[in-house]
Amino acid sequence: MHFKRLVIAAGIAATTSLSAHAVTEIQWWHSMTAVNNEWVNDLAKEFNDSQKEYKVVPTFKGVYDESMTAAIAAFRSGNAPHILQVFEVGTATMMASKGATVPVGKVMSDAGVSFDPKAYIPAVAGYYTAPNGQMLSFPFNSSTTIFYYNKDAFKKAGLDAEKAPTTWPEVFAAAKKLKESGHSCPMTLAWQGWTQLESFSTWHNVEFATEQNGLSANGYKARLKINSPLHVKHIDNLAAAAKAGEFVYKGRASTAQASFTAGECAMIQTSSGFYGDVAKNAKFAYALAPLPYYPDVKGAPQNTVIGGASLWVMSGKKSEEYKGVAKFFEFLSQTKVQAASHQRTGYLPVTMAAYDLTEKSGFYQKNPGTDTAVTQMIRKVTDNSRGIRLGNYVQIRTIEDEELEQVWAGKKNGKEALDSIVTRGNELLTRFEKSYKK
DSSP: OHHHHHHHHHHHHHHHHHHHTOOEEEEEEEOOOHHHHHHHHHHHHHHHHHOSSEEEEEEEOSSHHHHHHHHHHHHHTTOOOSEEEEEGGGHHHHHHSTTTEEOHHHHHHHTTOOOOGGGBOHHHHHHTBOTTSOBOSEEEEEEOEEEEEEHHHHHHTTOOTTSOOOBHHHHHHHHHHHHHTTOSEEEEESSHHIIIIIHHHHHTTOOSBHHHHTTSTTGGGOOBOOOSHHHHHHHHHHHHHHHTTSBOOOOSTTTTHHHHHTTSEEEEEEEGGGHHHHHHHOOSOEEEEOOOBOTTSTTOSOOOOOEEEEEEEESSOOHHHHHHHHHHHHHHHSHHHHHHHHHHHOOOOSBHHHHHHHHHTTHHHHSTTTTHHHHHHSSOOOTTTSOOOOTTHHHHHHHHHHHHHHHHTTSSOHHHHHHHHHHHHHHHHHHHHHHHHO
16 A cells, blocks of 8 residues: 555646646648648757747648638638738738637737837838838748749750849740740740739839828728739730740649659749749759849839738737746847858848848858849838738738739630739729728
8 A cells, every 4th residue: 555655646746747837839831731740840940949938839720711711701700820821922811800800919018028019120020010110020030032044944045054044035035035045835824813913013112002002091992903004015925925835834833843843844933932943953053133123124123022921929828828938939049040041042031230241141142043042032111112011901812813814815805804804803892992991
């Protein structure tokens, strides 16, 4: 009996000890795949290994629109994660979801963790900041649109592999030469609404939507303006290239990226966050360069806008759990962590200190073009180029995909497709405005 009592006592002591040091779990839902999924898992492990109070558990919940839908459903049933990664086009919708989230600035201050929004690159911080100056979400994988090309394919086509095409006429001329040299896919593009409408507009300093592209205090009243003569000309030029086999459409979202790393397509416009995949998987010489522009457009090139995603904190959690979220964000804010993430993935260094550290380390010199995303973003912005933040924009992006696919298939011209995007998109924006006013 004496031995049995000792065993029971030891068990009680062990249980008490475990509960006294119970680790608080922080659920983090994300949409990172392939090499970027490895990066997310490594970040969580590094944080978890650095302390014993909290454990961040990253879970892939599908591509951006899928994870956002899953989180909204989970919130309604009381099972939302602590942290949700939301792509930039979901920002206005998240801002309008009153009661579903807690502003990141409040989470940090409540936990007593220092947090300075001024440390972030202005174009990044401004995008995720409310009109009252409060930062709503934590900038995480911020990207912008850049241009990648296959240097080996350029050489084979008799093009200068060391000089990227800088204007759209030069891109179309290069695509023609690549086609003539036997290349089956001279040019493709990913995220077509983001690259060919949103970034295209800000890069040329032309209006994408009213109310400063939705970023003004009356942003909920914004309406689309992307059927201008310049937009129509550009989409028609791409349509002509598609008909000639010089531009090959490979599908929605990031689908086209695999055709570049495989060496099938020689040029692509997509996210700077694609760099990690290219660096790891491309078996050819490649280069990163700024987006092309039309040289006859006054003020071009201006600056590109933010892409990627930020981390939103969901409401309804315990204070100890919010403290863990704050500690994790504090870890992610460290200059060395930011710099390492930027260098590994191609996402922007979201703080100036991380950019400076990367520059001083010689990374940009050793890897030419990896500073393209930063230099495109840190120019002085205008009301046309600060960013694009519209309600129901996830659905509007789908409309953009549907209509542009009609153009690439030769079923509509640029004006017909863009007029339709504006009409259908503005119906969704009108609906958003009505729900916003409630």
